[in-house]
Amino acid sequence: MKLLVAGGDPVDAGKTTFAVGLAARLRADGSRPTVFKPRAGNDRWFDHDDVRRAAGDGRLYGKDIDRLLRAAGGDATHERRNPIHRLWGPTPGETGLLGESDRTFLVDRVRTTDGDEWVVNGTTEIPDALRDDLPLVEARRVDSVRAFNEAMRELHLPALDRLAEDVRAAGGSGVALVESYGDVAMPLREVGFDAVAVVDPGRCRVYDGDRWALARETATGDRDEGTLEVHVDRVTGMLDPLSTRDLRPLTGEERDDPDVVASAYSAAYDELLAAAQDR
Missing domain, CATH: 3.40.50 (Rossmann fold)
Structure with a gap:
């Protein structure tokens, strides 16, 4: 089901x-x-405690997938069931890289077959605390919509397709x-x-x-x-x-x-x- x-x-x-x-x-x-949340996001300003809790462990996830996993039981990781998580930052009065009003994306965490890949917004300053906590040294930098779309084709969409396989398998047996x-x-x-x-x-x-x-x-x-x-x-x-x-x-x-x-x-x-x- x-x-x-x-x-x-x-x-x-x-x-x-x-x-x-x-x-x-x-x-x-x-x-x-078996619970899944394909994509999620939170905001460094509005969800600061949640962001600090995850980033303090070198990870990026939100409270929604955490609540779902706790309710469902089992030992799956947040990243496995929520392969894409986006962290936003406020930009009052400005438009973000992807056309967002008053905010812009800072970092995407994308689950791949080899672990997590990180995509950072090259047009804005990444806070020092995030650079210290998250493994962003080799992160993919995007500085245009075109570059971001390329990252989506190479990272985000394959991650969602792999999750779709997991959903079909889980629904077939349970x-x-x-x-x-x-x-x-x-x-x-x-x-x-x-x-x-x-x-x-x-x-x-x-x-x-x-x-x-x-x-x-x-x-x-x-x-x-x-x-x-x-x-x-x-x-x-x-x-x-x-x-x-x-x-x-x-x-x-x-x-x-x-x-x-x-x-x-x-x-x-x-x-x-x-x-x-x-x-």
Whole structure:
């Protein structure tokens, strides 16, 4: 079984909390879910404690994949299940290298077959603390969109394709649970999901996986280029959900306990799993 959790809002949709509760629910049902977050990112300013905690160990990962792995159990590394992580830095009033407003990417960590590769923004100053903590001496420097796109073709896309193989294998023998990033509708190529949960603040919509994939292909004209960045609202605009459930707001203490989340959102999980099992 392969399940996708996507966000209907690009920021703070609640999809990680929903996915964490789903992992706990699957474990309670006797499954050992394999969790994945293909891409993630955090900000050196807004997520400073998380960045320092990871960078202090010479690593780069965020709290989302950490929460998912803890909820699912097992001993997989953050880097294996989250092969691409981006660190942002604030640039008030300025546009970043990739066209971002008020921020720019500082460092990408990309998992390869030989370990981690690092891509650094050559147009901005990398803070000394990061240079001291992370292995950036031999990092790949990019100073233009063209150079970054070349790095993506050589590093990022192969990393995602390798992860897609892992998702297909995990879903074939058990349960693969994938959390997308931002409001991207399909985070991996050539992975068919059995059911999709779209999480917005206050609600969850459940979709059939095959119809979701077809709508995503329709939105892109079935072109490979750019299909990873189709936004959720383009897909949901073509489909009626199988079901819609309200999600109540949770306190910080409740969000920190996967079993409490699993209980609070049990009705939504029932409908998502029923949709996947009815295929």
